[in-house]
Amino acid sequence: MSKDLKDKTPEELEQLVTELGQKKYFAGYIFSFIHVENATEISLITPLSKAFRQKLIDQGYYISALTIARKLEDKDGTAKYLFTLEDGNQVETVLLPESKRRTVCISTQVGCNLDCQFCATAKIGFRRNLTAGEIADQVETIEADSGKVTNVVYMGMGEPLLNYDAVMKSVKLLNHVEGKNIGIRHITISTCGIAPAIKKLAQEKIHPRLAVSLNAPSDELRTRLMPINKKYPLAGLLKAIQDYQDDTRQRVTFEYVMIKGLNDSAENAKTLVKLVSGIKCHVNLIEYNPHPGCDFAGSGSESIKKFAEVLEYAGIETTMRFKMGRGIKAACGQLGADMAKE
Numbered sequence: 001m002s003k004d005l006k007d008k009t010p011e012e013l014e015q016l017v018t019e020l021g022q023k024k025y026f027a028g029y030i031f032s033f034i035h036v037e038n039a040t041e042i043s044l045i046t047p048l049s050k051a052f053r054q055k056l057i058d059q060g061y062y063i064s065a066l067t068i069a070r071k072l073e074d075k076d077g078t079a080k081y082l083f084t085l086e087d088g089n090q091v092e093t094v095l096l097p098e099s100k101r102r103t104v105c106i107s108t109q110v111g112c113n114l115d116c117q118f119c120a121t122a123k124i125g126f127r128r129n130l131t132a133g134e135i136a137d138q139v140e141t142i143e144a145d146s147g148k149v150t151n152v153v154y155m156g157m158g159e160p161l162l163n164y165d166a167v168m169k170s171v172k173l174l175n176h177v178e179g180k181n182i183g184i185r186h187i188t189i190s191t192c193g194i195a196p197a198i199k200k201l202a203q204e205k206i207h208p209r210l211a212v213s214l215n216a217p218s219d220e221l222r223t224r225l226m227p228i229n230k231k232y233p234l235a236g237l238l239k240a241i242q243d244y245q246d247d248t249r250q251r252v253t254f255e256y257v258m259i260k261g262l263n264d265s266a267e268n269a270k271t272l273v274k275l276v277s278g279i280k281c282h283v284n285l286i287e288y289n290p291h292p293g294c295d296f297a298g299s300g301s302e303s304i305k306k307f308a309e310v311l312e313y314a315g316i317e318t319t320m321r322f323k324m325g326r327g328i329k330a331a332c333g334q335l336g337a338d339m340a341k342e
């Protein structure tokens, strides 16, 4: 059992304090000092008696903290943070300010082993899963550094649903009323399509929004771009998404990275329409963002608009995202590009 108090839910903290002979409500002080006041030392939780604080320290309990190793800001307002974890590993996290909304795109693993061909993180390989405390801390540290965060997307480094327990626990930490209290509808988990985990997610008591990184309308093309498709091909994946929607009544987002000459033809768009018919969805078209070691090119705004027209004509709500954060390699698919180089 981890001794990191940042990694514990209020219920786990209640269990801990009662086991140590203290009143249950002391857990609330610990939780809000860590997740609202950003306390990084047990000695700072002053509502607890000095003796109890010392007892926690003596028993090896601590509060983990991320360190900002680098912060880059793009002229479009995007900021990319490089965080150092307590063991020296590093992850990148992005703040995307858009009018009233301030979204943080967080990482769930150090590196990733899914090898999606358009993604720089894949080049790092997989190092380890993040803990729930480390995942939530990315939001908390950015909020302390640059102001209120309104939305969270699990779309940074790593595949969230391959670190399922820590990810769901971090959602609970961020959503908790005594913590950051980020509304569950303001939290999105994006997956490359781990079908069994989508089924599991449907059974949870709370349902963050679900986004699925689709990127191709056929198994052949999708397997080329995303080897995980071999394990979870489109038919089973779409069935899991449909079941998720039936269980949760939630609209699902499909992310589609637009790569020139590969997945961006009118024919691809028509096949995509057929593929997702029956699913209440929204499609987000993202122009491929270049990074070293990958030969793809972005589709360009004209092709993306034409692709979007086919979807919209079929009644599918579609948005287009261009180049946000590209100047600092903070755009989709670019996280870890500098780390892979290093």
Ligand code: SF4
Pocket (backbone or CB within 6 Å): 112, 113, 114, 115, 116, 119, 120, 121, 122, 156, 157, 158, 159, 192
């Ligand atoms: S897109 Fe996501 S799942 Fe795919 S390699 Fe990159 S980080 Fe991993």
